[in-house]
Amino acid sequence: MRLMRVFRQRVRSLFRGAQVDSELANEIQFHLEQLTRENIAAGMDARAARLAARRELGGMAQIEEQCRDQRRVSWFTEMGKDIGYAWRMLRKSPGFTSLAVITLAFGVGASLAVYTLAESLLLRSLPYPSPDRLAAIYSVHVLRGESENIGQEDFRDWQAANTVFERMAFTEFDQRTLTGFGDAERLTGTSISEGFFEMLGVQPLMGRWFTSREQKPGVDRVVLLSYGFWVRKLGARPDVVGSSIILSGAPYRVTGVMPANFRFLEWHLSDYWMPIDYVNYGHKNHQFGGYARLKPGIAIVAAQRQMSEIARRMEKQFPDCKGWGVRVVSLRTALLDEVGSALLVFAAAALIVLLVACGNVASLLLARGIGRSKEIAVRMALGAGRRRVVRLLLTESVLLSLLGAVAGVVLAWWLIRLAIGAAPAWTQLGALVSVSPTLALFAIALTLATGVLTGLWPALRAARANLQNDLKESGASLVASKRQVRSLNGLVVGEIALAVVLLTFAGLLTKSLAQILRADLGYRTDHLLTFRMSLPSSRYKDDQARLQFWDKLQPELASLPGMVSVAASDGVPLGGTYSSNSMEIEGRAAPRDWAQADSRGAAVTDDYFRTIGIPLRAGRTFNAGDTASAEPVAIVNQAFVRKFLPGEDPLDKHARPQGGTWRRIVGVIGDARYTDPTQTAEPEFYAPLTQEPWMQFVALRTAIPEARVLGSVRAIIRKLDPALAISQVRTMQESVDQATQMPRALMALVTGFALLTLGMSTFGLAGVMAYTVSRRKRELGLRIALGASRSDISRAVIGNAGRLIAIGAAIGAIGSYAGGRVLESLLYGVRPHDVLVLVAAPIALAAVAVLACLAPAHRAGSVDATAVLRQE
Amino acid sequence: MPKPSDLLQGTLDLLILKAINHEPLHGWGIAKRIQVLSDEVLSVQQGSLYPALHRLEQQGWVTAEWKDSELGRQAKFYALTREGRRQLERELASWSRLSTAVEQVLERA
Numbered sequence: 007m008r009l010m011r012v013f014r015q016r017v018r019s020l021f022r023g024a025q026v027d028s029e030l031a032n033e034i035q036f037h038l039e040q041l042t043r044e045n046i047a048a049g050m051d052a053r054a055a056r057l058a059a060r061r062e063l064g065g066m067a068q069i070e071e072q073c074r075d076q077r078r079v080s081w082f083t084e085m086g087k088d089i090g091y092a093w094r095m096l097r098k099s100p101g102f103t104s105l106a107v108i109t110l111a112f113g114v115g116a117s118l119a120v121y122t123l124a125e126s127l128l129l130r131s132l133p134y135p136s137p138d139r140l141a142a143i144y145s146v147h148v149l150r151g152e153s154e155n156i157g158q159e160d161f162r163d164w165q166a167a168n169t170v171f172e173r174m175a176f177t178e179f180d181q182r183t184l185t186g187f188g189d190a191e192r193l194t195g196t197s198i199s200e201g202f203f204e205m206l207g208v209q210p211l212m213g214r215w216f217t218s219r220e221q222k223p224g225v226d227r228v229v230l231l232s233y234g235f236w237v238r239k240l241g242a243r244p245d246v247v248g249s250s251i252i253l254s255g256a257p258y259r260v261t262g263v264m265p266a267n268f269r270f271l272e273w274h275l276s277d278y279w280m281p282i283d284y285v286n287y288g289h290k291n292h293q294f295g296g297y298a299r300l301k302p303g304i305a306i307v308a309a310q311r312q313m314s315e316i317a318r319r320m321e322k323q324f325p326d327c328k329g330w331g332v333r334v335v336s337l338r339t340a341l342l343d344e345v346g347s348a349l350l351v352f353a354a355a356a357l358i359v360l361l362v363a364c365g366n367v368a369s370l371l372l373a374r375g376i377g378r379s380k381e382i383a384v385r386m387a388l389g390a391g392r393r394r395v396v397r398l399l400l401t402e403s404v405l406l407s408l409l410g411a412v413a414g415v416v417l418a419w420w421l422i423r424l425a426i427g428a429a430p431a432w433t434q435l436g437a438l439v440s441v442s443p444t445l446a447l448f449a450i451a452l453t454l455a456t457g458v459l460t461g462l463w464p465a466l467r468a469a470r471a472n473l474q475n476d477l478k479e480s481g482a483s484l485v486a487s488k489r490q491v492r493s494l495n496g497l498v499v500g501e502i503a504l505a506v507v508l509l510t511f512a513g514l515l516t517k518s519l520a521q522i523l524r525a526d527l528g529y530r531t532d533h534l535l536t537f538r539m540s541l542p543s544s545r546y547k548d549d550q551a552r553l554q555f556w557d558k559l560q561p562e563l564a565s566l567p568g569m570v571s572v573a574a575s576d577g578v579p580l581g582g583t584y585s586s587n588s589m590e591i592e593g594r595a596a597p598r599d600w601a602q603a604d605s606r607g608a609a610v611t612d613d614y615f616r617t618i619g620i621p622l623r624a625g626r627t628f629n630a631g632d633t634a635s636a637e638p639v640a641i642v643n644q645a646f647v648r649k650f651l652p653g654e655d656p657l658d659k660h661a662r663p664q665g666g667t668w669r670r671i672v673g674v675i676g677d678a679r680y681t682d683p684t685q686t687a688e689p690e691f692y693a694p695l696t697q698e699p700w701m702q703f704v705a706l707r708t709a710i711p712e713a714r715v716l717g718s719v720r721a722i723i724r725k726l727d728p729a730l731a732i733s734q735v736r737t738m739q740e741s742v743d744q745a746t747q748m749p750r751a752l753m754a755l756v757t758g759f760a761l762l763t764l765g766m767s768t769f770g771l772a773g774v775m776a777y778t779v780s781r782r783k784r785e786l787g788l789r790i791a792l793g794a795s796r797s798d799i800s801r802a803v804i805g806n807a808g809r810l811i812a813i814g815a816a817i818g819a820i821g822s823y824a825g826g827r828v829l830e831s832l833l834y835g836v837r838p839h840d841v842l843v844l845v846a847a848p849i850a851l852a853a854v855a856v857l858a859c860l861a862p863a864h865r866a867g868s869v870d871a872t873a874v875l876r877q878e
Numbered sequence: 879m880p881k882p883s884d885l886l887q888g889t890l891d892l893l894i895l896k897a898i899n900h901e902p903l904h905g906w907g908i909a910k911r912i913q914v915l916s917d918e919v920l921s922v923q924q925g926s927l928y929p930a931l932h933r934l935e936q937q938g939w940v941t942a943e944w945k946d947s948e949l950g951r952q953a954k955f956y957a958l959t960r961e962g963r964r965q966l967e968r969e970l971a972s973w974s975r976l977s978t979a980v981e982q983v984l985e986r987a
Contacts, residue, residue: 008961011938019936029944033905033954034928036947040906041924064925072929076936 019077030073031066038063084394088401095402102374103406106367110410112762113363114449114456115417116356121448122418123425124349126438132337133267135207136299140337141306143174143296143313148331149602156296159289160320160327161199167316170309172301175202176294178282179274182253183542183731187239192538192733193253194274195229197282203230205299206270213247213262220261221281228281229258233266235277253278255544267437271341274432289326290588290664297337310334329602345433347831348752352425354828355511355759358504360456362763363410365504366770367460369497371403373777375468382468395469396462403461404454411453421755428751467493494774499814501767502855505760506818506848507825512760513843514829514836515753521835522746528678528687529579530619533570534738535712536578536705539723539730549634549699555726556611556701562722568710573614576700579680580741581734583702587663589691591650605646605689606680607663609698615641615675617707625657625673632694639694640669645677646689661691669693683745684834704732712737752832764851767814768858775807775862786866787874800867807859815848822847890922890930892973895939895958895966902957904947905931931956939965 019026038059045055063069096103134140144153145160156176165174178197183190203215210230220226229251231240240246250257258280270276287293300309313332320327335343342349375382382395390398422439429435546552556574563572577583588603590596597603612628615621623644632639640661647656662668677687695701708715716735723730736744743750779786786799826838836843897903897911908931909922934940939962947953958966 008938008959011941011959011961012936015936015938029954030928030932032952036904036951036953037906037909037924037928039951062924064923069925069928072925073932076929076932 016077020082023083026077027070027074030070034063034066034069084397085401088398089405091398092402092405096405099374102370103409106370106406107409107413109363109366109766110407110456110460111413111417112766113356113360113414114407114411114452115414116359116421116759117452118411118414118418118445118449119421119425120349120353120356121452122422122439122445123435124353125442125445126435126440127341127345127349127433128338130438130440131269131271131341131433133208133269136302137338138336139172139300139302140206141171141298141300141309141334142337142340143298144333144335145292145296146331146333148329153333155292156294157289157291158284158287158294159291160330161294161296163320164313164316164332167319168309168312170301170304170312171298173201173205174296174298175199175205176282176296177202177270178294180280181540182278183255183540183729184239184251184253185255185729185731186252190729190731191239192540192731193235193277195278195280196270196274196276198279199282199294202279202297205297207299208265208268210262211265212244213260216261216281223281223284227256227258228261229253230261230279231263232277232279233264233268236263254542269434269437271337271432275434289320289324298334306334306336345429347828348748350828351511351515351752351756351832354825355508355756358508359759359763362501362504362766364456364459365497365501366766367403367406368464369494369501369770369774371399371461371464372467372494372497373773375399375464379468386469392469396465399465399468400458400461403465404457407453407457407460410456411449415449424751424755428747430748463493491778494777495810498767498771498774498810499817501763501770502811502814502851503818503821505763505767506815506851507821508756508760508763509847509851510818510822510826510843511829512753512757513847514826514833514838514840515749515756517840517843518833518836519746519749519753522683522749525679525683525835527579527683527742528620528676529738531738531742533708533710533712534618534705535708535715535719536581536703536734536736536738536741537719537732538581538702538734539704539732540702541730545729552699552701553634553696556695556699559704559722559726560611562726563704563706563719566715566718566722568708568715570707570709571613571617572707573611573617573705574695574701574703575608575610575614575705576695576698576702577608577680578703578705579618579678579738580683580745581703584681587666587691589650589689590662590664592660592662592668603650603664605649605663605691608690608692609695609700610692611695614692614705617705618678619707620678621676623674623676625671627673627675628692628694628696632696634696634699636697638667638669638697639672641673641675641692642671643675643677643687643690645687646691647674649689663691683742749832749834764854768851768855771807771810771855772858772862775803775859776865778806779803779862779866782866783869784874786869787871790869790871791875796867799869800863803863803866804856804859807863808856811852811855815852818851819844819848889973890926891934892966892969893920893922894927894930894934894956895962895969898940898956898958899963899966902943902945902955904953904955906953908956934962938962 041059041062042052042055045058046052050058060066132140143156143164145156146153158176161174161176165171168174176199180195180197182193182195184193200216200218200221203209209215211233213230216228216230220228231246236242236246240251246260247262248260250259252258264279282294298309300306310333313334317327317330317332321330385395385398386392426436426439541552541555546555560572560574563569576585585607586604587607588597589605590603610628612630612632615627625641627641628639642656642661647654650661651659656671656674659671660668661671675690675692678690679685679687680690706712706715706719720732723732789799790796822844823839828838830838893912894908897908897915903911905927909924909927912920912922931940931942935942935956938959940956941959941962942954942956944952945955947955
């Protein structure tokens with residue numbers, strides 16, 4: 007009741023202030039009249055009575071002001087006034103305002119973008135109940151220390167022995183060809199073990215999970231669809247559950263559709279999920295992604311401890327487990343392993359931009375504050391308290407940062423688009439980014455903090471005015487006070503130091519990218535087109551059928567105009583497929599540790615090396631004589647020779663994948679980077695496709711631009727088999743570009759930010775120099791009149807600037823040396839402490855900064871002594 | 879006439895609440911009433927009366943209404959609210975505690 011009354015009063019005071027004021031005046035007027043009347047009754051004449059009444063009542067304005075204070079809303083009304091005043095001040099100097107707003111926009115925009123991305127990735131990329139209890143499980147090759155996929159048999163033993171996981175599941179990459187919906191299409195999906203969806207705890211949008219009967223091998227063919235696939239390919243038909251779709255020639259019954267936001271971090275996008283085939287590969291096999299949900303209350307370290315113990319027991323029990331351990335990491339950590347360091351660098355760059363922007367605007371405000379000291383002194387003389395003055399100046403800077411934030415949102419939007427384009431597709435970053443309440447809160451907090459950060463110091467300085475001096479002085483003292491200059495210098499040094507750090511980062515990333523692009527991939531990337539085309543085993547039942555198809559396709563493709571050579575293989579560089587085997591060399595003892603005898607295995611047609619552009623180093627390539635029934639032969643690369651036959655002539659030696667066919671090595675080819683442009687070449691063991699007909703890719707070398715043959719290639723394939731899907735159609739250059747997209751984007755981003763901070767800090771330095779020169783005009787004029795030469799003066803100014811630059815650059819160099827570690831995992835071919843970059847960045851910055859100071863230095867030297875001194 | 883003594887800090891609120899306990903009064907009337915009831919000993923500082931009234935109104939102890947005064951002119955009349963009456967009782971209690979204590983000190987010292 008009382009609160010209601012109080013609230014009504016406050017609202018009335020706030021919004022009907024004029025009415026309340028006039029009532030108050032009326033009330034006091036009434037009081038005054040009564041007093042006057044009483045005085046007249048006591049015998050005074052009218053004039054004296056009125057004066058006496060006034061005297062008795064006291065200052066009307068003061069009473070009214072005291073009453074207004076009682077209303078407790080002065081804070082609001084004063085703020086309104088401050089904002090109006092600040093707005094007028096900002097409009098009065100549009101140059102300063104737009105400069106400050108643009109500067110702050112960069113800082114706020116970059117930070118907003120980083121926050122949005124981080125929030126999206128950390129909070130929304132694991133849309134499951136209690137995502138913190140989800141973990142990824144890897145097999146670890148103890149000697150190499152590398153995390154690898156897990157095997158089914160290992161998984162079973164872990165599942166039986168552990169007590170820390172509530173549920174465990176494993177997945178495998180899967181691809182099928184969809185037919186019956188327009189052109190045949192290659193789909194990417196995931197095979198999942200039992201318990202996968204139960205582990206994640208996500209129900210389908212419609213339909214249901216697989217029953218355990220459906221997941222028994224050979225019982226039933228069932229599939230769950232992704233929301234995207236359901237909408238894209240099935241037109242979001244509501245009656246899809248229970249119907250069948252044809253995948254790679256076999257009908258699969260749809261049991262459900264997953265929700266739109268369902269996602270699982272498998273490092274690829276999934277159109278569907280289906281039960282995995284259980285095949286006993288033994289303990290040697292490592293090809294599945296392992297995942298688990300921890301029991302409530304079990305920490306990840308405890309799980310790791312128990313799993314390590316189990317792995318040690320298994321090492322003793324099974325020979326194939328020898329040398330293998332287990333790694334358990336939370337799913338969130340696994341995600342951050344992939345994208346965390348790029349995000350961290352982005353965040354560091356954004357923070358530096360924000361700090362330099364704040365520093366820059368603060369120095370602008372500081373310089374302005376010194377110029378405004380007279381105005382502020384007048385305000386204080388008229389009764390404004392220190393707090394009131396600080397508040398007024400802070401309102402100005404917060405208003406500035408607010409305007410900056412509005413402009414910054416546009417920049418943030420653009421940066422986020424850029425990041426979505428550069429992030430790996432499986433992160434589905436675009437779908438994660440959204441405007442959340444916490445984002446809005448962050449934006450508001452950031453804006454206020456920026457305003458206070460830029461404005462507080464200048465405001466406190468300004469309010470510490472010495473009234474007498476400031477009022478007496480005509481606005482320009484003989485020398486700028488030492489304290490004022492020192493604050494400005496400190497800001498400039500800080501800005502330069504931060505700019506050096508960012509410039510060093512940019513230098514390191516640029517050098518790293520240059521190394522990546524310059525790296526010898528081992529094959530020619532121009533005029534090379536590859537696409538994926540696998541022959542469904544339902545219709546191409548045996549090796550012969552597959553070879554026959556190729557024998558029909560190959561001559562047709564080769565006879566196209568502009569075609570140089572045509573090849574097929576089970577994989578192409580940067581194509582995303584990979585298979586590896588442990589190797590045995592004839593006449594050598596079998597390796598004690600099979601995992602250490604790994605080599606990539608491949609099957610290729612005879613023109614493959616010519617088509618891809620991998621040079622032959624010794625022996626011969628495959629030829630028409632290497633038929634299915636001829637002697638089994640192989641070609642290895644130089645890395646293979648170095649690993650398995652060091653210092654020997656590999657030709658005519660025999661080797662085989664563990665348990666496979668012995669093959670005679672007939673040729674040696676050059677090394678090539680197969681999986682990643684930044685990865686060094688690994689051992690490779692090639693068999694002729696005729697002897698291992700496992701066709702996945704077609705590669706075409708052309709004499710004309712690749713795009714011009716594509717239409718005819720598609721037509722030929724459609725003519726031979728209309729149900730055959732081709733996918734991943736890319737030129738090799740596109741594959742390389744795609745593989746280097748992340749380092750490119752990061753380099754571009756950090757370099758852009760670095761140039762921005764370079765600009766801001768040198769501009770800030772030049773501004774401060776110009777300001778001090780203009781403040782010292784009379785001092786300089788006096789010096790010149792007393793005989794100092796103009797070049798002396800200019801040199802003194804440059805020397806002054808040089809000192810600041812040197813200090814800033816030195817601090818920055820130390821900072822980059824210390825902070826370089828952040829970049830380590832993102833650098834290729836460059837150490838974070840690369841001497842060239844560490845030295846070049848400060849020097850480059852110093853050069854630009856000195857150039858920027860030439861103009862103020864020149865102005866200092868050309869001060870007109872007589873004119874200046876006459877002003878006195 | 880001896881100079882009216884200044885009001886003890888904080889007692890002004892109590893006197894105002896007490897003055898309008900029986901009937902609503904305007905500011906001038908409140909000042910007069912306090913002066914008369916105290917036999918001209920207490921004189922409200924005119925300057926502090928209105929801020930005090932304003933405060934009491936803001937706190938919801940009193941409510942104000944514009945009415946015709948006995949002098950034929952519109953004046954702002956203040957009346958106690960229910961919460962104001964309770965506040966008056968609280969202030970009276972604390973005042974009597976204070977004055978008893980002061981008296982005791984004066985008697986026993």
